[in-house]
Structures are given as C-alpha cells and as structure tokens.
Amino acid sequence: MTDEGSDTDAAGHSAEAELALVAHDLRTPLNAMRLTAELIAQGPLQPQQQERLGILLDAIDALSAMTGDLIQRGRSKQATGPQKPNEDARLILQSVHDLFAAVAERKRLDLIVTLTEQPLLLTQQVAIAFRRIVTTLLDNALKYTQRGSIRLDLAPATEPGQLQLVVTDTGPGIDVLERSRLFRPFTRGTAGRAGGSGSGLGLWGARALVEQAGGHLDLTTAPGGGCRFAIELPLADRPGEGTAASREANVEAHVLIVDDNDTNRRLLSALLESFAMTSDQAGSGAAAVAMAARTPYDAVLMDLHMPGMTGMEAAEALRHGPDGARLPLIAVTAALEAVGDRRLRQAGFQEVLAKPLSPSHLYQALELARQRRKLRMAEQVVDA
Template sequence: MGYAADTNARISPAWLFVMPVFLAFAVFLIAVPYPIIKPPVNLLGEACYFYSETQDEYPNLQQMAEAQKCDGMPAPSHETVWLSIDTAELSPEIGTEYKLVLFRHWVEGATVRFQYSDGTAVGYDLGPYDFDKHWSVGNFVTFDAPARESAVEHIYLGLDNPSSIKLFRQLNFVKATDWQQREVTGHLIISLIIGGLFAMLLYNISLATTLRFGFHLQYCLFVFSIFVYTVMAYGVFAYFMPGVLTVGQQMNITILALGLNGISGLLFLSAFIEKGIFPNWWNRFIVWAGVPFVLCSILYVTARGWHADTIDLAFNLLALGGILVILISLIIAIPRGSRSAVFYAAGWLLPVFGVTIRILRGLDVIPHSALTEFAMPIGMALETVILSLGIADRISQIRRERDAAQIATQEAKAANEAKSNFLARMSHEIRTPLNAIIGLSELTATTDLNDKQRSYVGNIKASGDILLALINDILDFSKIEAGKLDLERTAFNPAAVFEVARTIVEPRMLEKGLALDIRGLDALPRKLYGDPTRLSQIIINLANNAVKFTERGSVTITVSCTDRTDGKAFLNCAVTDTGIGMTEEEKGRLFQSFSQADETIARRYGGTGLGLAICKQLVEMMDGHISVESTPGVGSTFKFNLLLDLPEANAPQQAQTNGEPAGASVSLKGAHILLAEDNPVNRMIALKLLDAAGIKTDVAEDGLEAVSRASATRYDAILMDLQMPGLDGTAAAAKLRETDISKQVPIIAMTANVSEKDRELCMKAGMNDHIPKPFKPDELYATLAKWLN
C-alpha cells in the first residue's frame, strides 16, 4: 500500500498533536502540586506480625502479640493475620483526630484496634460487605482514630483469609484534616476520569453501530474494560453502591476486566494498524497473544486463595509479554509509515508514563500529590482519547483510500470502455477493407489463372485469414478481460462439433502432409448443454496450434465424457501432436497473454500468443481445467475438460445444433433480396456471391434508399450494412419494422461491427441475425438459408 514511502512526511502531523499531549500530561502531574502537607509514612514495612485463629472477639491482643515477628512479610494464611504497628515514632498529637489509611485489600474480613496511652481502645470489625462503608477515594479504606486526651500508641490490624499481604502496598497513619484535603482533590479527579471514560464509551458505541468498522468494536471493548476496571479498582462502585457486592466479588470483576483489557487491546492493535504493515503470521500471533490474559484472569478468580501469589506472578509475566508484543509491533509499524501505529504508541505510552510517575512518587523523586497518586487512571483515560482520535484519523484515511480506489475504478472503467470503443472502431475499420481483400481473392481464385497467379492469390487470401484471426483473438481477449463475454447454454451434439472442427483444420493439415485422427466420438452422448461455439473455438485453436508446430507425423484428438451424479458431465479432450515440443521453462510461459514459449517462435511460426490464453480463460469460464505435457523433439499434449449439463430425464427434445444454421441445405435459387451497402467494393463482392447462388438482388446505396425500396417491394430477406450515410442500418431497420410490408421480412445485419453491444443494437432495432465481415461464402449462404427456410 506504499506506507514505506516518505515516512517522515506522513508521521509528522500525528506527532504534532501527540507530543503536546505528553507535555501537558507531564506538567499537569508534576508541576501542579496539590500536595498533602506532609508526605505520609508507609508503615507496612515497619509492621510486625503474628497469627491467630479466626474468631468473633479477640479479648487480649497484647498477650497474643507476644509471639509477633518483625522480620520480612507474613505469608497468606487461612487464619487471621495480624499486623502490629507501634505509632510512638510518629509522635501523634494529643487531642487530634487521626485516620488509619490502607489500600483496600481483597479479604473476607478485617479487625482494627487503636490502643491509646491511657489504656482505652477503639475498634472496628468488618465483614465481607462492610468495607464499602469505610471507602475513601483511590480505593483506600480509612478508619477514624478519635481525638482524645491521650495519644494512640499502638495499632492492631487483623485480616481474615488474605491472599497476600504484599497487595496492601500502602498503610498510613495521618491527621484527618490532611487526608480530607487529599480526598477533595481525589474526588474531583476520579469523577472527571470516570465521566470521561463513560462519555468516550457511549460516543464510540454509537459510532461503531453506525460505521461498523471491526477495529471500532474492539476499541469499545477496550474502553469498556478500562471503565469497569477503574470503577471497581478505585472504589467508585463501592462509594455509590455500598454493600451490594462483597470485596471479593469486586476483586473478581476487576481481574476479569484486566483480562478483557489485555485481549481487547491486542485485538484492537491487530485490526487498527493498516493492512499490509504486519506479516500475516505476526497478525495471528498478536491475536493469540491476548488469549492467555483471559484464561489467567478466569483462573485467578476461580483459584484465588493459596495460589494467588503464583497466579499474580503469571499475570504480571503475561503483562510483560503483552508489553513486548506491543513494543515489537510498534517498532515494525512506525518505520513503515503507519499513522495508526503512531496514535497507538502515544495512547499506550500514556498509562505507562502514569505508572512511572507513581513509582517516582513512591521513591520521593517527585512531589507527593493527589494528581500523582492518580497518574495511572489519568493516563488510561487520556489513552482512550488519543486512540479515539486515532480512530477518527484511520476512518478518514480509509475513506480517502476508498475514494481513491473508487476514482481509480472509475478511471479504469473509463479506460476500459475507451479501449473497447477503440478496438471496436479499429475492428470495423480493418474488417471493411479486409472483407474486400478476402472476398476479391476468393472471387479471383474462381477465374482462369496460371499457377503463379493462383499462388499469389492464395497467399493474399491466407494473409487475410491470418489477419482476420488476429482481429478475432484480440476482440475475444478484450471481451474476456472486460467480463463481457457471456456463455450460451444450448443443446448440441458434441460429436458434430468435433466434426465441424475437423472440416476447418483438415485442409491445412493436408497441405503439410499431416494425418488427423479424432478418437472417441462414438462414445459421446448424443446431447449436452453448453456453448458449442466456444467449445469449437477451443478445439480449433488447440488443433491449429498443433498443426503450426508439427512438420511431420500426425495430430490426434482424443475425447471422452465422464458423467457425474449431479446432472453434469466432464467433457475430456486431449490434443496430441508430434511436433517440436517444449522444455519446462517454455511450458511455464504458456497460457499468458501475448506470450509464446520462445521469442523466436513468433518470427518463425507467427501468431500473437493470445490463442492459448483465450483457451485457458474459456475453459475456466466453463468450470474446467487445461494443462500441457511436452517433451522437446517428441511432441506435446494439451488436455482440457469442461463441465457441461446433461439432458434431464423426460425433458422435451430440443433441436440440436452443430454450429451450422438449420436449413443450410435449402436451395437459395430464385430468392429475391435487398442488399443495402454503401461501400462499392463490398457491394460488388456480395453481388457476385449472391448471383452465383441464383439469388435476384436489388441494391440500395444508403439507409434512406433501403427504406424506400423495402417499403415498396416485398423481399424475401434484407441484407443491411450498419454504417451508411443518411440513415444508418439500425435506424433503417427500425423504420422498416413500422411499415406493414416489411414487418415480417428477415433483416440480417452484414457489418464489420462485431461487438456484443452491436449485436444487441441490431436485435433491438428489429433485425433477425448478424453476419460479421469479412464473411465466407458458406457462412452467407447458410445464414440466408436459415431465414429463407
């Protein structure tokens, strides 16, 4: 598709839009502070831990804490895992309300105990549906430590059936006022993110249902997965619908959303990038690379518990693999000039950039703020915007390509029409003098000539026949290329078609001293349905080709018929000669337009190289196959088969044809016809041939004269040229059909206009038949006999 050309020029408009988005994102997250007054200390790494049996009440936590460990992290357990936190180092202020803030963990229950220095305690006991009551923006849960005259000196946090303590990630003890300041900004940010995602989802669903591009549907699935993940993972669902789902059920939906996000993102990548950028095998690999994401998310949901750490590791490895697949795909696509890849890269890098910002925030490299806390969902939301703009650009690109393709198709159609018109006009202009050449040579051959004169006349006629065959081949090839060659379906006797071919080919074979043998005719069915004219053309073409390249020996045509059970039959034919044969390399050039086995063949034997190409296309149009076997110096065998219809049982018998008009043997002597022909040479030839058959002929030199004569005299038939001064042949025929005296008279077009369009115009004008120029005497007599019968 030419994507590699002028890569910089094609990518730069997209980059001009994408780069400012990145810069704005970075400034928004880093330069705009909204800081929490004092960055909270993550207490998770300092917490000690111990275990106890899960129970409703824990009377003496201090006594149980005597067995606590302070090295490493606790492992997942079916018991209650306790985190023991000493807050003395935080120096909590007396009379100040604090909050215990922890990243909401996917557990079945939790117990919180604040121990004050005066010996009092405040506790919270949470079941599976109780976590949402303590939800805080950003998917945190917070527990109030009320202001007292004494400070909090110890915190106990018990977790029932945790999958992994590592998933906490954050545990803070902060002033309530500081956290409330963070919540105001957080609520605003998460609302904007969710609202933006929801708007993008609805907008693109409406577009996808209207435009129906495959990649648009996959993009909608991708946005839907991000929307569900954000709503669940960042606690929005818990805030608006508390207690509807357990914390475990919310986690399951979050994990499934991640699986959908993985496969939809890769499917979108495969469909979104322009066709031809990726090899087919890589496209298939991208699609299949998303399947493990779904399988792993389903496994995570069904086997959560003891195996959660292992599955979590597998999920992370899959995510890393997906990143590599996307990275390799972009490395392939962008240098090849893919605009879609630029948009995909920009959108994909935004959440990656957001994760990086959050990591740097955790390492205290950049300031703490609510914005940096939400860097990842902000990046994901902006990703959907960038990809939506990329889709708009892709659709515009597709429309431009379609418009260009439509224009190219119209131009090709116009060029093809111009070529057809040119060929038709040139055919007419060549056939008119060629008719005179062939006709006069045939008439001259009937006079008294010496041997030298007869040889000259014979060469003139042979040259005319070769030129006529060339014109017919070019016209046939042009019609096949344009898809305008229609096949007939008529009843015919296949043996008769081969016999007609024999009469045409045999005279030339006798001149070269060759023998012609046609085998298998007796075993053929009496009737088949198909196009006998095109079958005859294939046989004669292959037989003439065999004669051309055979200097001594014979040409053998073997034919058979193989019935099928579906009312059809294969007509099988092989044309074998003892000629010059071909090498494998020469065979490879056969059946191609204007191509012959060897360039020297055209100079030695003549021909255009169209004959075999036409045969191949005709055979394939009749659901058949053609092939060749050849040995240099020994000869060649051309084999073909055609799929033809068998006559139905109990079907009425139809008149069979072997290529000759019915009634060809009827005597023409005494018939009275009108010849309308403006060309004096063609008129003279036709008059001589008609006179030789004993036909009385009146002449009209233009269309107006033809109408005048035919309106006054009842003729047995009218031979009408098409292109005449004053009134052309079709207009004259139409006028004659309006008169009472000429309504039933056969009107036969006799013209050099031989296209199917010209035939149709003749029939619409009221003509009965069509004789192309140049014509042979037998063809003229047979057509007249058909209509005078």
Template sequence: MLLFLNKAIKIFLVPIFILATTTCLFSQDSVSSNDIQSYFNQARKFKNQDKIDLALETLNTAANEAEKKEDIKALIDSLHELALLSLKIDKEGDTEFYWDQASVLLKDIAYPYADAMHKYIKAILLHRSNQNFQSLFMLNDAKQLNNDRNFYNNLLLTEARVYISLEKYDSATKNLNSLIVNTDIHEKEYLTTQAYLTLAELNLRTDNLAESAKNGENALVVAQTNGFLEDIKTANALLTTVYERLGLYQKSLVNSQNLLQLKDSIFNIEKNKIEAKTADKIKDDYKTEEIARQQKKIEELTESQNRSELTAILASAFLIIISLLAVTLYRNNQIKFKTNDLLQTKNKELQIARDGAVQAMEAKTNFLSTVSHELRTPLYAVTGLTHLLLEEEPQEHQKEHLKALKFSGDYLLNFINDILHINKIDANKLEPLNMEFNLNKVIHEVINSLTQSAKANNTKLILEYDSEIPSHLLSDPLKLSQIFMNLIGNSIKFTKGGEVKVIAKLLNKVEDDVTIYFEVSDNGIGISKEKQKSIFEGFEQGSIQINREYGGTGLGLTIVKSLLGLFKSKIELESTLGEGSSFFFEIEMKSLDDIPEDFSFEITPRDYDFKNLHLLIVEDNKINQVITKKMLSKKEMTSDIANNGHEAITLAQENVYDAILMDIHMPGISGEEATIEIRKFNQDIPIIALTAISLDDSLESFYAAGCNDVVTKPFKPDVFYQKIGENIFDKKPKNS
C-alpha cells in the first residue's frame, strides 16, 4: 500500500514538475548554441555512414547539453533526432517514446520548425503502417510550417516513397529527379544516393530494368565515395537482382559477392546487438534521469515550510484519485470488450470514407489542372495574335475593337485563375495585391469592353464618378476589374431597352485612408424577395426559365461575393421584381496623392538590343509556334523550332543558341526532362520555361531541372521581351 501511494504521489506531481521546468526553460535564451548544433551535424554524419552507435551517443550528449543550458528548443530537437535514428534501426517503440516526450514540451512553446519535424516523424510512422493518404496529408502540413532546405529535401524523399506505395510513379519520379541535383549544404551526397536508390527501386517495380541498373550504379558510386555502408549494401543487393533479370549473370555474381563480403565484414549480428544495446541504454538512462528529476522535486517540496499542509492536501487528493481510478478501471474493463469490435468496424468505415474523399479531391485537382492548361493555351493564341495585329498599324476603328479584345483576353485569364482558385478564396488563403492604379481608368476600361453588349440590348451605360476620389490609389485593380465586370455584365444581361448606372463616390478620407462607395443599378427584370436570399450562391440565377432565356453559369455573383471578402467588404442588394436591382458595397483603400509627382510606381524596364539574337523555340502547338516566332522577328531575332523534347535536345547539341524558350507540357518527354538532358552538356545557355502552368506544376521543380526563369502563358509582350533580355544580357544566376 505504501509503494502504491508513493507512485500515486509521483503521478500527481508530474504536472507540477512540468510546469516548473517549462517556466524555468522559458526564462532562459531558447536559441540553441553552436556547440549543440555541432553535435547534430556530427550525428547526421555518423548516421549516414551507418555508425549508429556513435550517432546515438552523440545525440545523447546533445540532449544532456541542452538540459544543462536549459535550452528547451535544443532538447526538443534532440528528442526528434533520436526518434528518427530509432526508425533507422527499426525500433519504432523507441521512436514513439521520444515523439511522446517531445509532444509534452511542444505544448507550451511556439516552435514552428519542431512542429514541422513532429508532423514529419508522424508521417513516416503512418507510412510504415500503410496509412499512406494520411501520411501525405501530414507531410503537406509539415511543408507549410517550415522552409528549411535540409528538412524540405528529406520531406521530398519521404513523399516520393509514399507516392511509390500509392503507385503514383510520375509524382515520385519528379521528387527524386529534383533531389538528384539538390544543393543541400548538410546531406547533398546522402540525399543524392537515396534519390538514385529509390529511383532504381521504382524502375525495378515498373520493369524498366536498364534505368534501374543505371540508377543503381550511380547510387553505388556516390555511396562508396562517401562511405555510406548501408547504402553500399542496398545498392549491391538491388543490382544483383536487376542484372540477374537482365541476363547479365557475371555482373549479378560480382554484386552478389560484394554483398556477401560486405555482410561478413561489417553487417553482422554483433553490430546490430551493439546498436540495439546502445539505443536501449540511452532510453533507459533518459527514463532514469527523468525519475530522478521528479524525485528531487518531490524532496524539495517535502523540505519546504508548507510540508505538513501540502502532505494533508496530497493525502486527500490521493484518496480521491485512488477511489476514482479504482471505480473507473472496473467499469472500463466491463465495457472495453463490448465496444472494441464496434470501434474497429467504425474505424474501417471511416477509413474507407476518408480514402474515398481523398480520391475525389485528387480527381477534382486533376480536372482543374487540365482545365487550367487547356484554357491557357488557346488564350495565348488570342492575346498573342491581338498584340501582333495592334503592332501592324490597324485603322482607328479596328484599333478600338482590338484594344477591347486585348482587355477581354486579360480579364478572361484572371477570371480563369480566380475560378480555379475559388476554393483558396473561400478558405481565406488568397490575399488581394497592393499596387498603384487609377480607379477611373479601371472602371472606364470595363465599361468600354462591355459597350458592344449594351448596344446589343439597346441599354444605356451611365457612369457617375466622384471627382474628389484621389487619382492614385493602392489596392488590387485586377480583382476590382473582375468585380465590376461581373456586376455591370449581369445588369446589362438582364436589362433590355433600359439603363445601367455605375456610381463611384468618396465617402471618407482621413490622411491616406479613403473609403469609397460603389453601386451598380439597373431598371431590368429585378429579383424576387425569395431568390434574393440565395442569389449569391453558386450556379444560382433565380429560376430555370431565367437560365434558359439569358444563359450563363450563375457563378458571377458568387465570385463577386468571394472577391469582396478579400477586401473585408460585403455586397448588399436591393431589388424589386419587374423594376430593377441595385448592388452596392464599400471598400477601404490607401491614397497616394501626397507623394511627389516624379515618384515612380513601376520599375522602368531596360531597353535591350535584340538584333541578330538566335533562339530555339520548343513548342508542340503549331499556332503557338507561329505567334512566338513572329513576336521574336518583331525585335529582329531569328529562331529555330523544335516540335518536342527530343528535337530540342538534338538541336541544342548541333547548334549554338543565345537562349531556349522551353514549353513544359509536351508529348513524349516533358520540358523538364528535356532541360535536364540539355544541362548535361550545356550549363550556360539561358533556358526560360514558357508554359501554360497548371495547378500541379511546381516552380521549384522547373528551377531544379535547370530552368533560369519562368514566363506563364498567356503573357504580356513587354514581360516576355524583358525576361529574354534579363537572362541573355544580365546573365542572371540559375535559381534553385
């Protein structure tokens, strides 16, 4: 009974000890010292060389140093590194122990890097238990919390292995290719080795035996150069299997003999016993020290002046706790067996539902990605041809139509972007830009682009613009343009033989803060009281009859509502059926009228002499080839055309170009793969990714493949020429 009471006292005092320890730790500087960081670097080196016992001892020293310095962040980092090292020797129980200890410390401290590492370790455990979709979600959460390069590279490696388990080989290959050319300052060679090995295993799975052998040999070379013993063993084992399946039995025998020799020399049972013994000793020592710390705290409390009072309180509390524990234990044992089967059944049902939801989400993402690319490609033709026509000195009446077409093309591109990212808008993950603009000009451009629609409906457009509104404002003109385009376009659509009035009025101005009132009203068909409640919901147009008569998707007002939410504004509606409607809202902006007149809001682009430059255009779309080639010839540049990635590699080997314009999405090999191959024999030529980028494209992967810059289609001509000039004449360094 006394022994049981002593244990209960310890249990009761653990929260007191944790609170006191945390308070003490927070009172000190929580930045890890260089000495502790050096332990982490040394342990990482031992781990990669398969000197696990030395790595464990080094990390244990780091943890002890962190406790001496009362550095809570360094202690958390030590626990996480011990957890990862335990995974390497398949001691998942130890990993969960260290992970739980770190969880306790993380509750009372804001440390994003540790939060990211915590989720990363959890993701690995989920992957090992074959819960791969949950692992991907956890890895994505970790990405959002930290951008440390070494951490991100290891996360990409784990993500690739999860993709392989899910048979998503293209996604895994993209990750692994970017790791092969990584620039990590801590584990460059180790990550390269792991990427080659994992890629070789993927090739073996997909029966691409030649590539598997090639990647396996690359991994073996890097591993032998750096003394990565475990990776040398793995590479020999893999190559033994690959060469045997290829029928190259002599090579298979060589690798098999190397493997046996390696196992006999270093990978033996005694070594594994030493590693396990070291790991168990460190964990037991940690537990012993934790118990000793708690015991010391109890003794300090016992020796205090309030010992008698504390003992009385504790005794009463322990009696209550013991009674409650006894009753709870009895009841839990009675119901545990009855509920266990039900819980397992429900868990399976939830797992199936979760997997279904994940698959549906992936299908939606793939659809949006396809839509993004397929819409941007024809838009490039529209905007490119418009630009070329405007430069061919059209007549004045044609110039007006071409400018309206150009503005509509720009609007349509932004419209597509917002539709594709409407889920981000609703989740408050998209923020409005802050750039200088003239509001009067923005509204006039929208009205001018809708003039033809108004004439077709015999509708008069009226603008009442307050002259007191400052001419220089700071906000997001693109999203404002889309709001006006939807509201005015809606009013014109539902108003025939009437008028649409647009009002912009200055409500308030305090120093550089201004509040502007906007209203778009019409005398069209109006909206009934019942439909006003749901008119801002998606695909809602009032009735099926209205939809059939007037057309449209019903998304216009939904987008307006979502976009105004970004400005922390709310749209209001007043309408009478048969008499018309009025939509109004207020937006707060910044006034820039107090700045000097010679202040420039934009960086003046440099003028480059493009004459006699020779470029390679890599593009599979015939129309886009013609447009891009003609835009280059406008600046007196010559060009060759490659219809696919294979042609691009051949032409780049046989000719000298000043730059390459590389499309990413092509049949055969992609632009990324073509860039990787070109970089093998030409490291200096500027390569600009000229692509209709989609949702699943990653700028990081473009740069990792070797691209110097990225221009998204459709693009503004001045941006296009500026990028070419910067990368050819300014010799911009390759991003990574």
C-alpha cells in the first residue's frame, strides 16, 4: 500500500533536488562571466565604463547569490553552512536601480529612489528574496510604463521591526477585477497581453517570495491610475543599543568618507554600517580637513578626483593636522592607472581601492581602522 503523504514528500524533495542541480550547473557560466569581467576591469577604462562594469559585476553576484540559495534549499537541513552577515536593504535597492537605470533612460522614464538615513538590515535569506522581489516589480513597471515615472520609496514600516518598500508607476494599472487572479502562475492581465510577450510568473513569484520571507504584499491603484505595490518584510534582529559608552565600545571604527558624489557617500556609509562601523561624510577635500581637525577618526576613505582640493591635496593637509601621522588614509579611485603607487605613498595613503568597490576588499582595507580604534580605546582606559 502506497503512503500518499510519503509520495508527495518524495516528489517535493525530487523537485528541489532538480532545481538545485540546475542552479549548480548555472554556477559554471556565472563564474566564467565574473572572471571575464574582472579581467576587463584590469585594463584601462573610462569612468563610465568602470561604472557600467560595476553594474555588470553586481548583477553577476546577485545571480550567484540566488543560485547559492537554491542549492542550499536542495540540501538537507543538517547541511547548513555558517551564518552570513546581514545586508542593508538600501544597498540592495540602489544596486537594482543601477541595473535598470539604462532601460529607464532609454524609455525616457524618471526612475526615482528615496532611501531612509538609517540602515535597514536583512538576514541573508530575506535579502536574497528582497532583491528578487524588487527586480521583478521594477522589471514589470518598466515593461508596461510608457511615459512618466517609476518611484521606489524605502523606509521603516509603521510596525516595529519591519521595512516598507513602495513601488509606484504611471503605467496603465491593473483592473480591480483582475488583481486576485494575476497572482496565479502563468496568468497575464489585459495590459500584460497587450504589452507583448511574458510568462505570467512575475507577480505570482513576487508574492510567494514575500510570504516565504514572512512579509506582506499589497496592490492598489496609484494616483493617476498606475500600480502601487507596498511590500513589508521583517528586518534582522538587532541587539539592544545599551548605553552611550557601550555603543562606543561596540563600534568597530569611526570613518570619514570624502567624495563629491552624494550617492557614492551614501553607499559607502551603508557598507560601513554593515561592518558595524559609523561614519561622517564630507563633500569636498576642504570640508574633510576641517572635520578632521574637530573629530578624531579611525580612518579616512578619500576619493582622489574632486573639484577644488583634490584627494591628494586633502591627504597632504590631513597629514599636517592633529594626529595626522597616525591617521590611516585609504584612497578610492575609478582611475587607478592614472595615479602611481609611489605618489600615493608620498601623499600619505596606506591603501588604495579601485572603483567599483569590492565589499570584501573594503573590509580588508579597513583593518587599519579597526587597529586604530583598539589603540584609541586602550589609551582612553589608561587615561581613565
């Protein structure tokens, strides 16, 4: 006699194993793509080429993370690996925006992103789901919106411990009578069928991912008749903040970010937050010198190519400031070949990072800042 429940479990396990196998096979071309992109990055590139190559690398890494998640699901629960660090939803959203920015520009659509100042940390599993959800909704919005704008507004939700992302477009919208059935697999609405080819899996997959992550998705009509998707997802648990002294002790480092580009500063700040580091931001070399004279920093991340006072000039000025001889300076540049290592050392830089930044390389370079923080904390204990 056949156990129907056992047959169902076996079929489900087989499907997961087959999906994991496909994901495993996808890793080979993905690894080849990333290696090729890294080789391209070693050659002389224009700043715009560097920026586009960074978007390509982000897209490859996102696909690699998705395939890794599928492979992990195909394994037994006992085979789980080490816990990966939390990811900032702001960085993920900015990365997806960059991936689609060229499509929006080609269609002459305004693609607007608003981000909260505070970090919105997600566990690795929720972060992967969040990236896939945003990618799906933004892809749909760009496909069916012919004029106007698409907005992505990210902020903490009203309910504590949740984030809210609202995706709004000025497209044709979805009729109220069609909404419920459009969340079924292989189902397309009137606007979708009129707009060209499609699988009818996007909205069904997005809702499934939201629910699997413990969140909620709501579809309403946007002002003007387009679509408004509101997604709520759980944030990663954060330890209690404690007293000001304990917060100071738990900070890995306090870093000054110097870059004339506001987006670059915000992205670096978000990365530092994920490393348990705090930061201040300066939009020019002159501002950085003034801030360093007032505040003790554990390191400075300095863009080299800025109007007015260049990064080289700012570094030399910082070297003559308070405690300048011991302040770790890290250069950040998209034109690495244009500055020689000897010249950087003479200006006082201990490390140099090439744009687009690799989070792992940034983390390694900031070891100088962590050592600086430990030294400062030890000196404070002795003085006390």
